[in-house]
Amino acid sequence: MTGRVIMLVDFDYFFAQVEETRNPSIRDKPVVVCVYSGRSEDSGAVSTANYIARKLGVKSGMPIALAKAKLQNVEAVFLPVDNVFYEEVSERIMALLRNSADNFEQVGIDEAYLEVSQKTKGSFESVAELAQKVKAEVKAKHNLTCSIGVGPNKLVAKIAADIQKPDGLTIIKPEQVTVVLFPLPVDRLIGVGTKTKAKMQALRINTIGDLAKYDAQRLIEVFGKNLGLYFHNASLGIDDEPVRERGEAESISRISTLKEDTRDLSAILEKVDGLCEEIHADLLRSGHSFRTVGISAVMKDMSIRSRSRSFENRSSKLEVLKEAVKELFEKLLSESDLEVRRAGVKVSGLAKDEKSQRQLTSFIE
DNA sequence: GTATGCTTTCGGC
DNA sequence: TTACGGCCGAAAGCATAC
Numbered sequence: 001m002t003g004r005v006i007m008l009v010d011f012d013y014f015f016a017q018v019e020e021t022r023n024p025s026i027r028d029k030p031v032v033v034c035v036y037s038g039r040s041e042d043s044g045a046v047s048t049a050n051y052i053a054r055k056l057g058v059k060s061g062m063p064i065a066l067a068k069a070k071l072q073n074v075e076a077v078f079l080p081v082d083n084v085f086y087e088e089v090s091e092r093i094m095a096l097l098r099n100s101a102d103n104f105e106q107v108g109i110d111e112a113y114l115e116v117s118q119k120t121k122g123s124f125e126s127v128a129e130l131a132q133k134v135k136a137e138v139k140a141k142h143n144l145t146c147s148i149g150v151g152p153n154k155l156v157a158k159i160a161a162d163i164q165k166p167d168g169l170t171i172i173k174p175e176q177v178t179v180v181l182f183p184l185p186v187d188r189l190i191g192v193g194t195k196t197k198a199k200m201q202a203l204r205i206n207t208i209g210d211l212a213k214y215d216a217q218r219l220i221e222v223f224g225k226n227l228g229l230y231f232h233n234a235s236l237g238i239d240d241e242p243v244r245e246r247g248e249a250e251s252i253s254r255i256s257t258l259k260e261d262t263r264d265l266s267a268i269l270e271k272v273d274g275l276c277e278e279i280h281a282d283l284l285r286s287g288h289s290f291r292t293v294g295i296s297a298v299m300k301d302m303s304i305r306s307r308s309r310s311f312e313n314r315s316s317k318l319e320v321l322k323e324a325v326k327e328l329f330e331k332l333l334s335e336s337d338l339e340v341r342r343a344g345v346k347v348s349g350l351a352k353d354e355k356s357q358r359q360l361t362s363f364i365e
Numbered sequence: 366g367t368a369t370g371c372t373t374t375c376g377g378c
Numbered sequence: 379t380t381a382c383g384g385c386c387g388a389a390a391g392c393a394t395a396c
Contacts, residue, residue: 043390296374305373
């Protein structure tokens with residue numbers, strides 16, 4: 001029994017690259033793909049930018065006006081996001097990638113894990129060739145570059161893919177795993193966020209190597225059995241998570257920027273009722289009901305608040321959703337005295353409702 | 366002491 | 379000088395159960 005061979009394929013600066021492919025004449029300029037909020041000419045944020053723009057200081061999440069300031073001396077291209085189109089392109093590329101894998105797992109719109117243990121007969125010697133073939137195919141059929149990381153599991157493949165991009169290929173053989181991982185900062189591991197990083201720093205754990213040589217029993221005492229064990233294994237590049245197709249999303253949410261900052265409940269509801277209707281339409285389409293309703297608000301000072309409630313009995317009714325959303329915004333307003341800038345709605349705890357459950361069951365039978 | 370489940374916040378893309 | 383989206387899952391924090 002040989003080990004697994006896993007690739008992580010990550011499309012480079014995806015939205016902006018798709019725009020370059022759609023209109024090659026912009027390729028040699030900074031390209032900035034933006035979400036315009038509609039509040040004023042340039043209000044909104046940068047979704048992603050090509051590497052020419054990045055080199056000039058443009059970053060994801062940055063205000064559009066700031067990106068324009070950084071590019072004021074060059075001929076740059078600013079485009080609105082076209083999610084429907086990116087979704088279509090993504091679906092076609094994912095279908096192509098699926099063909100090159102024994103097992104396949106899409107992660108978000110621009111990433112996928114390909115288990116290629118059988119295709120490569122478990123050999124890291126032949127995987128470079130296969131990875132090059134995947135890159136060439138994506139390039140030939142979709143005129144898009146991607147970066148690929150290869151390792152003996154998902155954890156290592158993910159870290160590998162980040163090492164060289166864009167248009168990169170990084171292969172970490174099983175015997176190289178610890179040498180490559182140990183010098184990296186601990187927060188490169190999934191599961192280590194700001195708080196955990198700080199907690200680890202207090203224990204003098206800064207790199208993955210520090211984590212690996214830390215006593216496993218002590219880790220369990222500090223972080224609990226589950227997390228402690230996970231951190232210990234992850235530091236050694238050990239990960240048994242299978243590569244498998246993901247189910248449907250666990251939550252559906254919509255958020256929108258208000259015309260102006262306000263604390264007026266009816267003005268907020270006017271906007272969020274529409275969001276509820278969109279979410280409800282999605283639920284009908286997918287045949288899901290929800291158990292939890294949540295709202296979120298970005299306040300005048302850009303701080304974020306959220307409230308949520310779960311129901312004993314699940315529902316897929318629009319009125320239930322709207323009523324809960326109203327109640328939650330009342331609560332949020334009563335607990336803060338800032339004006340609201342953006343307002344959002346989320347449903348989670350999703351499950352197929354009975355009707356489509358029966359249809360699904362009879363379909364399987 | 367650890368697991369579990371819920372709510373809220375964080376962070377990547 | 380300032381400037382500020384939308385969506386998702388992960389992380390964190392807390393209460394309660396075991």
